[in-house]
Amino acid sequence: MSGDKRKWRLLALFSCVALATGCGVDSGCEGGGIDGLIPGVDGGGPGESPKAQSLKAYKDDINADEAWHLLRRAAFGGTPERVQEVVNLGLTQAVEDLIATKPEPAAVTTLADTYESNMPKRWLVHMVEGPNPLHERMAMFWHDRFATSRRVVSGADDALAVLHWQMLRANALGNYKEFLEALTLDPLMLVWLDGGNSPKDNPNENYAREFWELFTLGRDVLYTEDDIKEGARAFTGTLLIRDNGEPRRPVFDIFKHDETPKSIFPGRAAPENYNYETVIDLTLAQPEAAQYVARNLFKCFVHDHPTDATVQALADMFVESGFEIEPLVRTLLQSEAFFSEDARNNQIASPVEHWVGFARTLDMHMSSEDSQGFLLDRLVNDLRDAGQELMNPPGVEGWAEDDAWLEDQWVLNRVDALGRFMDFGPNRTAGLPYHLLPDVSQWDQRDVREQMVNAIADVFHLTLSEDEVAIYVEVLDQNGYLAFHLEDPERQPQHVREMIRLMAMDERVAGR
């Protein structure tokens, strides 16, 4: 170090180790449980099912329904073949299989990269086509927790949204402490919550406040307004610099950092010269921090009423592991609580989860033929109108939860989204999931229509009553069966399309 004391550390753009290889990103748990909405009916407490709080490992030989539950919660859903595969693997191996990072096929990466910094599109490709749905799901979970918008940047800085997303993906199942450090120095975050513009003589409190309120402790937990003022001083020194024409990059400049002692959580720690790293350490040393992660992850994957004891057991595990996220997720997905009645079909999927689950379950695919974006343009708009645009959350608190997804207009826009694949599939009119249906040449036969309905119902694991089947058949047959023939190939798939997306709106499919 030269004698001029100028020792500033340049921080490389995080290890945005291009996840070209594969982990995905995705939404958190915007969908959430709404147990307890109707008091006295399968809410928590005395009325809850046995094992609803048990973190012990569930039996290994799960059945198809349980495999479907696992896939819906952890992987957006899955084809009948995938469900069978999970049954064959057994629970332990199936969860390991979900956690393992698999290389992403080059075709998927290439297709996703076509969309460059248009993150909603790029991300949706990875979610639908990528081999690591749990990683996508976890990245989405963190995106909802650390909600950050690409709308605050433009031009060369559009790339910051990509970096942010890669940061989420890289850390989604990794070490939480490293995650928080990467988050604090993430350039998009530094813009979004003003961390990159917080002079030490007049610090901006935005990041310090949300760091505790939304990211690590929860509203009104432990921190005070004084802590926020002191914390804002600790977070100074993080800057964004721009080299001509490049996206901005983060640095930590000790000369821009307030080097005086700060008194944070005064009842628990003596004043120190905290910086962004040591204030993260201090935060993680508080039991409330591990509890916050434990509670949120439990609520995301299991149900909305973990007891304090359940949360504490998970939090202890988290602390003992040195804040590793992966073991926590493994425990939850294999737990008796995860398979308890309280955890079944009690969540409402967010629009993105609903649509991705629809596509993955029906085995429908993006195509390079859509590189002009016929599908994705409309899809992104539909999902936005349904209440969820990835990388553009409605605010720092992330998306709606629970039954807040049930705004009438949002629900109706989901229906539009569900139809898009069938409008803009790889080959337009071939956008229906023909592989699941009886051969087209039989579609004019009267009794084949029930088969068509039941084939789609099977894929969604729906047991339909006779009355339900009859209603779906009416949709297929709205002109009378004689009209249901092959002379008008343009019209015919419309009937089938309507039947399929109507079934995908079934509460057992829109939920999980």
Next chain:
Amino acid sequence: MNGCKEWLRLNRRAFLKSGGAAVGAMAIGDALFARVASTFAQSAGGTGNLLVLCELAGGFDSLSFLVPHNNSAYLSKRPQLAMPASELTLIPGNTDYGINNQFSYIASEYLAGNVAVVQQVAYPDGNGSHFESQEIFKFGVRDLSSPAATSASWYERLRKTYFDEPFGVLDTQTIGNPTQYGYPDNTYRKAAQEAFGRLAALKTGGSNAEKAVRETYMRINQLGADLRARTEGFTSTGDARGEFYRAAQLASADLGTQIIKLRYGGFDTHASQANANATLFPRIDTEFQQFMADMDALGMRDRTTVVFYSEFGRRNGENGSPGTDHGYGGHMIVVGNGVSGGLKGQAVSTADLNEGSLPYYVDFRAVFASCIRDWLGFNPDPVFKIEGETFDENLGSALFS
């Protein structure tokens, strides 16, 4: 007679909560249903009147509406934007102020005694963020940190408290074109649209989440069927098709609606404000005039009050663009045959104009509370006095005659 009303009320609810068959019957436009709808509100204890909330989003420049054209502070602070008396309808007996003739209809209604201008309205400790200030007006609370208070707009709270039924509050923005509202289905005969409601109504049981989804579907289905059937016959008195047209369509459905919310944007006039206003103001004025004519044609004019409001006013001084930046206090405009017309609240003084922005003297909730109490006939306390919220209810003089 009371018993009769009670019977009607119960039947209306039965209608609304039942499945597709009842909706189909209503779609024919039965006279009974219309009668039920128009009497429902009274049976619930209110007046059965209609309150229309027109949000002017972006920050409405009150000084471009009610212009203190003589005031030296105004003239010096707005060298390019100040308006001369020749462009105003002067207030009788108070000619230092005039209503911008770009609002010619509202000005004529003012002269007819049907307009109250509540001056210098806001809330304590102004917030310059559009988003947050709009939320304060929407939720009717000053403290946005309370999840309980911010889980529903104040008008939704009002509905849930006093007239908890699906058509009580309608928002033109979320409904869009009411003649096409409902499950999207482009196929012949709309078989999927019809099946959507039937499927939801068919099932019972399941988890709370599943029930909540089905209840939403049934609500959408009924709302859609009723709105489509009951608005398709609406004919307007004019050609404009803006938000006020949508409001008239919804009002024409006669579904017991007590609040219609609509929103006009474009008021965030940081630059070239005079040009922006020259387009925006006459458009709203015209569309509003058409709405009132439509309400007249529907026989509902005497039962209708419209409130114009905005999340904040704008700065007293113009910027170099020339426009005005985010301010604080602003005026609320209340229009209707039941309104006690005139200038209310605190008149804009030289001292007020010497401030950066107009201060506030009247809490916006006092205006809405008066509308709830004196126009809709409900006690506003459960709506606004929640989660420890308080506000000064003083309006100076009564809003309704």
